[in-house]
Amino acid sequence: MGESRHSVFRQFAASDWNGFLKGVEKEGLRVDRNGFIAQTPHPEALGAALTHPSITTDYSEALLELITPVCSSTSEMLESLRNTHRFVQKNLGDEVFWPASMPCELDGDASIPIAEYGSSNTGQLKHVYRQGLAVRYGRMMQSIAGAHYNLSLPDSFWDIWQRALGDQQNLKDFKSEQYFWLIRNFRRRSWLLMLLFGASPALDASFVDGMRHDLGRFDERSWFGEHATSLRMGDLGYHNNAQSSLNICFNKLSTYTQTLDRAIHTNWPPYEAIGTQRDGKFIQINTSVLQIENEYYSAVRPKRTAKSGEKPIHALESRGVEYIEVRCLDLDPFSPVGVSEAQVDFLDLFLLDCLLSESPRIDDAECSMLDDNYKDVVAKGRSRELTLCRAGERTPIGEAATAILDRLEPLAEMLDGWNGGEVYRKALSAQREVLSGDRQVPSARVIDAMQASGLGHRDWTMDMALKHQNILRQEGLDARVEAEFTAATKDSLAEQKHIEDSDTLPFRDFLEQYLRS
DSSP: OTHHHHHHHHTSOGGGOOOOEEEEEEEEEEEOTTSBBOOSOOOGGGOOTTTOSSEEESSBTTEEEEEOOOBSSHHHHHHHHHHHHHHHHHTOTTOEEOOSSSOSBOOSGGGSOBOOOOSSHHHHHHHHHHHHHHHHHOSGGGGOOOEEEEEEOOHHHHHHHHHHHTOOSOHHHHHHHHHHHHHHHHHHHHHHHHHHHOOBOEEEGGGGTTOOOOOEEEETTEEEOSSOSBSTTSTTSSOOHHHHTOOOOOSSHHHHHHHHHHHHTSBOHHHHHHOSEETTEEOOSOSBSOSSGGGOOOSEEEEOOOOTTOOHHHHHHHHOOOEEEEEEEOOOTTSTTSOOHHHHHHHHHHHHHHHHSOOOOOOHHHHHHHHHHHHHHHHHTTOTTOEEEETTEEEEHHHHHHHHHHHHHHHHHHHHHHHTSOHHHHHHHHHHHHHHTSSOOHHHHHHHHHHHHTOOHHHHHHHHHHHHHHHHHHHOOOHHHHHHHHHHHHHHHHHHHHHHHHOOSOHHHHHHHHHHO
């Protein structure tokens, strides 16, 4: 339907457009004053990582994850994220919150403490899953941080959109179909996000100690990729051989859940050789290609909020796609909260156009080509010589990027016309400046800032961490907001204790039940 979908969308009256629903999950390491990963437990002042609604941990005890609620505007979301950062910074003591995606100084796997969630069965399950990641891939890869952007459209939009397209399915199936439509186009264009927002071109030498790599020497303590945009999303970051065999299909919900489900129930001999227990303790949930769905690394995921104890696949199958999660975003080390307003507004525009553009099914040949484009931009996106494959032809990256921004212009003008502002044109303009060279892509900006400061990755990032900490601590928290955080902390600790006291099954039996469900 191509432009006809844009045409249908254009016919919406301004009063029918209710904008986007959005949220962000932002990770970051706790680090000591020497720029080394924190060895301390999750601060009690931040509550229980198992049950706190906005402050938890990801892989490591030192890897914080800050979560916003679902918000209806960029400003509301960023203010929520900033408030959480202010509360965290106030309660970090002598530690700092690392603002880069690639980690601080490490000393091998043993220096990265695996997150603890208490003695309850659900807490132990989360811990064992992370132990499994350690024995499968090592802990180093799990110390990397990023931002996940969650976007959905309100039901009021889907009702009108379904009627406008003349679709007769139930709303749940229609929404899932449309979100996968968006995801297919996201896969076609996600390389652009790595060019515009990739911000991890360098790393501390400790991260690659004893590893083979093709990075260039920045100084005696740092390495960098000469043209790389994101080492986080490259071969040194999130990847593994078992998953490359999966062929997860993003064409529609049923094939996506079937291929994921197969991976969770297919034994992988190297993991079988490791076994599930060592010295009487569980070290992985199972010996399958994936222990659980979340182990699958991808730049985008269809999501549905799961009920307590419910598997993500079952939530998707029974209630359909609720939102999409963009997972390829590096932290912006120049921002005290890791993301910026112009970036978020651009993502909204980019993702909406993915929904409104022609989106045929992706066959194996196109899938392979898209993966190649993505990997090329991650590894050498700052090279002016780089060409991407588009419609069977090689196109210079700058030309390909400008073509996408050009196609977003009418949509930006239309949304701004409805909203009575310049939000989307400004967001688009900011990215045009980056492409034209008036401003740098973030990955180039990081390298230039490191060179200008005379500091390597660890010390430059530490310098940024301290600046952010000073800014956020000086801003302080509104008394009402601080009281809410303090109450949430207290409630989360009480809730964790209640869960622990309520458990009746031994963990072994609980795990058996979980695997059968």
